[in-house]
Amino acid sequence: MIGRRSFLVTTLMAFGFAFLYIPILSMIVFSFNESRLVTVWAGFSTKWYVELFQNEQIINAAKLSLRIAAINATGAVILGTLAGFALSRFRRFKGRTLMTGMTTAPLVMPEVITGLSMLLLFVAMEHMFGWPAGRGVTTITIAHITFSMAYVTVVIQSRLSTLDESLEEAAMDLGARPWKVFAVITLPIIFPAILAGWLLAFTLSWDDLVITSFVSGPGSSTLPLVIFSKVRLGVSPDINALATLMVAVVAIGIVSAGLYMQRQERRRERDVQAALAANQ
């Protein structure tokens, strides 16, 4: 009975993993394909990687994307932390419900609508104040911050709501002013959440296509825009190579973060056990 159940579990798990990872796996395999034809295997080669690093358009787009993603993540974390703090710490203020709804609305808003409204806003602003002049890196960054801030707010708010408020009160009671309390107590304690929010905002910006395509201008092609425009002309193996590199970076990041957290948790548990044993 148990044997059969474990067989069932294994099968389901295998099916699930296959469903998730076979497409990625096939992409990785074909990135090492000798042939220009994407679906025909013609032997192992790394020539597409070489070609990729010689493709200035892609390298520049990747650099631009990284820059935008980093600026966006930093901006979103600052604004999102402030918003999350306001929402979880000031329980009663006018328009609180409205603010909660408005900050989380971008999570469920169709990207097409966000992108379109952003574009309209930027055009109107340019007419009225002359800023931002045209569409480009600035408008992309602003648009990215706007929608990724909502995600950061949710992450920070949920972390703050589990944070014992008496920690902040204790710091204040011991003579620290509110800003000092925030800087030396709240911020260090919620730092993992801030880091998580930063990474989330970074990836959101890194792979955003829809909103970017509305607010980008000439000379501001991010990596997803470049990939998308290339793929429209047919999938080429160097895109496979690029995607494989992106998967590798993401995988290394996730695995090392996971290992780090696991180690922290184990150490914590060991310490708690030791403290309890010492207390006996």
Place this chain on the structure above:
Amino acid sequence: MANPRPEQKLEPWKDPAATPYIRIEKVTKKFGDFVAVDDVSLSIYRGEIFCLLGASGCGKTTLLRMLAGFEEPTAGKMWIDGADMQGIPPYKRPVNMMFQSYALFPHMTVEQNVAFGLKQDKLPRAEIKDRVNAILELVKMTQFAGRKPHQLSGGQRQRVALARSLVKQPKLMLLDEPLGALDKKLREHTQFELVNIQEKLGVTFVVVTHDQEEAMTLASRIGVMNHGKIVQVGTPSDIYEFPISRFVADFVGSVNMFEGTLIEDEPDYVRVASKELGGNFYVNHGVSAPPDATVWVALRPEKIVIAREPPASDDEDNRVRGVVKEIAYLGDVSVYLVQLASGRMVRVTRPNMRRQAAAFDRITWDEEVWLSWDPSSPVVVTQ
């Protein structure tokens, strides 16, 4: 009222010339429509351990938080050491609080936690180090100075929290259920430790607790709270022996409460007829109530004598017959539940002064017994 109170050393609250260290005047705190603290006035003196005792939700913690500055009173005023506290933020008050959850900063070591308050005062580094070491010595935590809070046991955390508040040498310390998270043995030990430290440093303590035993051990005076109001303030023995209302009598310790009618009311004694008792109480203290008023007589279980034979005196009052229905053996005492003719159950406790060997002839189930008590034992309350 002519209560025969035991002789006491002179205490500041009895001295009309003494100026209170904390003065709370008609303080009310509302959260929306909910009245958490209702028109409380209170004076607390230097060097006291004052316990606010009450069930959860009675407003005691809110009152404490108002003293710390985390809440502003909706109405009324508070003075600490002569200074009006209105609008003074927590970080400017001469007060330190020890939180129920201890609120130790998880990302700092024991040493850094304790030093935090001194760093805010921008003291020289050498002085901070000396004071931190001295206070860690006092709470016996020197060897754990480098540990993080999650590496400590509950008792150790409690001591660190205490050290962190004490190191600033506050004149007033607020403690919110300081021993709530400790197990019973550790609690008793820590209670005495707290009192020792308080006496050594001469700090004024205001303690919030729902545990009457804790309040009894720690307090110089207790303020019993109910529904946001202070219902009685007094020394532990005042509160226990002379409760002024049914609520206080019932909340502090266990009590047998009898409803009755005042039939004789003289300055030095009263007689109360009680149907529930099936007889009269003769109480050797007067009460201020109109004749024939309905009053309640509170009688503590340990003040009742249980015996097979009727008491020696011929007095008809302060005695009643009953049948033992339940016995609970608690080790140090036994609790008897005795049913009276009226059907009313009376709780009697009796210390187990002799070891209960099998041969020992003790009162047992369904035996008919006499209950009696001294005229000084019952307390008559009118509300």
